[in-house]
Amino acid sequence: MTNVITVPPSLDDHSFEQVLEQVAPLPDDAKLVVDARHVRWASPYGLTALLTFAQTRKVMPTLAVPELDDTASYWARAAFFQHAEELYELRGTYPKRRDAGESSVLLEITPIARSDDVHDVVGRVQERAQRIIKSELKLESKAIIGFAMTLSEVCQNIIEHAGQGGWVAVQSYNWARRLGRRVVVIAVCDAGLGFRKSLESTPGHVPTDRWDDAAALEAAVIRGVSRFRDRGRGQGLAGTRSYVGRWKGKLSVRSGTARISIVPSWDDDVPLAEGLAAFPGAQVQVIIPEAVSETEGR
Amino acid sequence: MMQQHIDISSVLRQTLACDLYSNLVTRKTGAAVRGQIERLLDVGPTTGHALTVIDFSQVSMIDFSCADEVVAKLLLRYADEEANEVYFLFRGVTDDHWDAIEAVLDRHGLALALESGDDVRVVGALTDGERSAWDVTYRLGDVGADDVAAETGTDRANALDALEALWRRRLVMRVNGRYVAVGGMRHHG
Numbered sequence: 001m002t003n004v005i006t007v008p009p010s011l012d013d014h015s016f017e018q019v020l021e022q023v024a025p026l027p028d029d030a031k032l033v034v035d036a037r038h039v040r041w042a043s044p045y046g047l048t049a050l051l052t053f054a055q056t057r058k059v060m061p062t063l064a065v066p067e068l069d070d071t072a073s074y075w076a077r078a079a080f081f082q083h084a085e086e087l088y089e090l091r092g093t094y095p096k097r098r099d100a101g102e103s104s105v106l107l108e109i110t111p112i113a114r115s116d117d118v119h120d121v122v123g124r125v126q127e128r129a130q131r132i133i134k135s136e137l138k139l140e141s142k143a144i145i146g147f148a149m150t151l152s153e154v155c156q157n158i159i160e161h162a163g164q165g166g167w168v169a170v171q172s173y174n175w176a177r178r179l180g181r182r183v184v185v186i187a188v189c190d191a192g193l194g195f196r197k198s199l200e201s202t203p204g205h206v207p208t209d210r211w212d213d214a215a216a217l218e219a220a221v222i223r224g225v226s227r228f229r230d231r232g233r234g235q236g237l238a239g240t241r242s243y244v245g246r247w248k249g250k251l252s253v254r255s256g257t258a259r260i261s262i263v264p265s266w267d268d269d270v271p272l273a274e275g276l277a278a279f280p281g282a283q284v285q286v287i288i289p290e291a292v293s294e295t296e297g298r
Numbered sequence: 299m300m301q302q303h304i305d306i307s308s309v310l311r312q313t314l315a316c317d318l319y320s321n322l323v324t325r326k327t328g329a330a331v332r333g334q335i336e337r338l339l340d341v342g343p344t345t346g347h348a349l350t351v352i353d354f355s356q357v358s359m360i361d362f363s364c365a366d367e368v369v370a371k372l373l374l375r376y377a378d379e380e381a382n383e384v385y386f387l388f389r390g391v392t393d394d395h396w397d398a399i400e401a402v403l404d405r406h407g408l409a410l411a412l413e414s415g416d417d418v419r420v421v422g423a424l425t426d427g428e429r430s431a432w433d434v435t436y437r438l439g440d441v442g443a444d445d446v447a448a449e450t451g452t453d454r455a456n457a458l459d460a461l462e463a464l465w466r467r468r469l470v471m472r473v474n475g476r477y478v479a480v481g482g483m484r485h486h487g
Contacts, residue, residue, distance in 0.1 A: 119314070152363075153361055156324055232370055235363070238401075
């Protein structure tokens with residue numbers, strides 16, 4: 001029997017939960033048709049999570065591609081179909097990949113499996129990030145290096161901890177909900193070990209009474225705990241939090257059945273969501289918003 | 299005293315066997331670059347003092363993981379090592395490098411000597427006593443504990459403790475019973 005999973009018309013980190021909730025009651029070898037025909041928009045998180053989702057299935061799922069030309073065209077520019085062809089049976093017509101050019105795509109969906117991939121990604125993003133961060137987000141120059149550092153560190157976590165490859169994408173767009181400003185978003189997704197299992201692999205790890213995905217995320221994201229004993233470990237996420245805080249951004253990390261967020265004043269998300277539908281690995285999103293002048297809003 | 303200059307971007311390109319990358323990113327790269335630096339230091343003199351200038355001028359950026367490997371672990375490796383006194387002076391460190399370097403110095407409680415224009419200053423985790431002692435040592439060029447005590451208004455024992463701590467951290471050199479700040483010999487000609 002084939003199960004149809006409906007993808008919401010606007011696919012982001014929150015609405016992707018609807019995909020997982022539909023899948024949750026099904027066995028992991030269930031035959032799925034992921035129906036994205038009516039999707040109008042997808043964030044970098046939505047696109048990378050869709051690829052990651054396919055990697056979690058024992059039977060290759062089918063993906064019914066978006067029917068709207070603009071949507072399909074954007075997904076092609078983001079290199080989604082190029083990678084989806086390996087993970088899904090694609091149903092429907094879709095354009096061939098075109099160069100992102102002068103688009104909101106700072107970094108097309110890129111696989112991260114080795115250290116060289118991180119070098120490549122950082123190198124490719126730097127020039128485009130400079131343009132976006134200065135002219136569109138109107139942030140100071142020092143935000144550019146921090147952005148590249150953040151990108152490097154969140155990608156490295158795949159290599160250091162996931163146990164398998166993952167995906168990264170970077171995009172700028174208007175964040176309409178509450179903020180009404182331009183943002184640049186980094187999404188890094190993998191279907192690997194996840195935070196809980198990673199920390200459980202620490203020699204001598206003794207789980208507390210309340211040891212679960214949420215506790216693991218708190219340990220790693222808030223307290224900087226790493227599975228490595230080396231004192232220098234855990235600085236990547238700590239540095240990312242610092243960068244996000246300085247530029248009034250948002251950091252979300254989802255792993256297993258929980259999601260932890262550093263929530264800025266312009267967002268109404270919850271700091272910790274538990275009891276989510278299970279999803280292996282780790283999915284990280286960093287959002288950096290446009291600067292607001294002090295006179296704005298008077 | 300043996301002096302050596304290490305251009306980090308050259309080491310990076312040799313390590314990666316690639317001319318395209320000028321970014322110090324990833325822990326693996328940092329470990330490889332540090333390994334190469336250590337090999338370069340190992341072929342130097344095995345006794346006495348060696349001043350190594352670590353030059354970041356051609357490095358575009360450094361992330362936290364790389365800074366931990368290239369800066370922190372390098373300093374930790376040579377601190378307190380009696381057989382081979384290696385001192386580091388960091389050059390070409392800009393704002394683009396500083397966030398990552400500052401974070402790892404803070405994490406490990408480390409400090410380093412940083413070339414700043416024509417001067418040298420010491421940055422990172424130091425006690426007030428250590429910082430004052432270093433400043434005096436740099437300013438005067440060649441000091442004993444009595445000199446530092448007189449300049450900082452502390453007693454000789456505290457001044458000596460501070461100088462010895464700075465020496466163990468390889469921020470001052472101990473020469474014939476006196477102390478010279480890293481980068482200080484150049485400053486005083």
